Amino acid sequence: SYVLTQPPSVSVAPGKTARITCGGNNIGSKSVHWYQQKPGQAPVLVIYYDSDRPSGIPERFSGSNSGNTATLTISRVEAGDEADYYCQVWDSSSDQAGVFGGGTKLTVL
Amino acid sequence: EVQLVESGGGLVQPGGSLRLSCAASGFTVSSNYMSWVRQAPGKGLEWVSVIYSGGSTYYADSVKGRFTISRDNSKNTLYLQMNSLRAEDTAVYYCARVRGVALGWWFDPWGQGTLVTVSS
Numbered sequence: 307s308y309v310l311t312q313p314p315s316v317s318v319a320p321g322k323t324a325r326i327t328c329g330g331n332n333i334g335s336k337s338v339h340w341y342q343q344k345p346g347q348a349p350v351l352v353i354y355y356d357s358d359r360p361s362g363i364p365e366r367f368s369g370s371n372s373g374n375t376a377t378l379t380i381s382r383v384e385a386g387d388e389a390d391y392y393c394q395v396w397d398s399s400s401d402q403a404g405v406f407g408g409g410t411k412l413t414v415l
Numbered sequence: 416e417v418q419l420v421e422s423g424g425g426l427v428q429p430g431g432s433l434r435l436s437c438a439a440s441g442f443t444v445s446s447n448y449m450s451w452v453r454q455a456p457g458k459g460l461e462w463v464s465v466i467y468s469g470g471s472t473y474y475a476d477s478v479k480g481r482f483t484i485s486r487d488n489s490k491n492t493l494y495l496q497m498n499s500l501r502a503e504d505t506a507v508y509y510c511a512r513v514r515g516v517a518l519g520w521w522f523d524p525w526g527q528g529t530l531v532t533v534s535s
Contacts, residue, residue, distance in 0.1 A: 336519060337515070337518055337519025337521075338519075339519075339521035339522075341460075341522075343460075348509055348525040348526065348527050348528055349460065349509070349522075349525050350525070351521060351522065351523040351524075354514070354515060354521045354523070355515060355518050355519065355521075360523065392459065392460050394460075394521065394522070395519065396519050396520040396521075403462060403473070403475065404450065404452070404462030404465070404520070404522075405462065406452075406459060406460040406461065406462065407459070408459045409459040409460070
């Protein structure tokens with residue numbers, strides 16, 4: 307089955323740029339999606355199809371995907387961005403399985 | 416407004432059964448692909464199951480043969496029948512609409528989740 311690898315934690319100062327990576331074998335050939343989850347809340351889609359933003363998501367959130375790494379970039383980080391972030395792909399080769407990364411805790415210093 | 420509301424969670428003994436419901440509003444369940452995703456306490460997200468608009472169903476290996484996804488078109492509601500429950504099935508269960516079927520599927524929106532606890 308397909309495996310997605312994320313760093314457990316990333317720390318960033320307010321106003322700086324946070325980059326959260328998601329590694330997978332030739333992940334650049336897949337569509338990658340990102341979710342933000344704050345404590346006690348359901349996940350919220352922040353990036354889909356590698357780099358598209360749903361309506362209502364700030365332009366500070368962006369995504370890229372190439373080779374073996376996809377990246378979620380959060381510019382001008384705010385305290386309210388502190389959350390867990392998960393990447394996700396759909397692995398059609400594994401009997402139609404949804405695959406999530408292990409999640410990254412973003413801490414705003 | 417597109418909204419999903421889960422219900423049916425609770426405490427169940429190992430080996431028991433439980434049926435989760437997910438009531439949708441603002442869109443038609445039967446015209447969409449729908450999924451269940453779970454999250455064990457303090458852990459990450461785990462995809463559980465999907466039902467296609469055409470009715471085909473797929474499951475994660477961890478629940479195959481024990482869980483059944485279904486829908487009631489008249490009630491615009493998605494279900495997850497869970498049998499032979501184990502302690503490791505303890506989690507918050509979320510329902511979600513699947514989007515971007517032709518582009519590499521993603522989940523949006525998600526319900527608020529319902530907690531299932533398997534314990535004696």
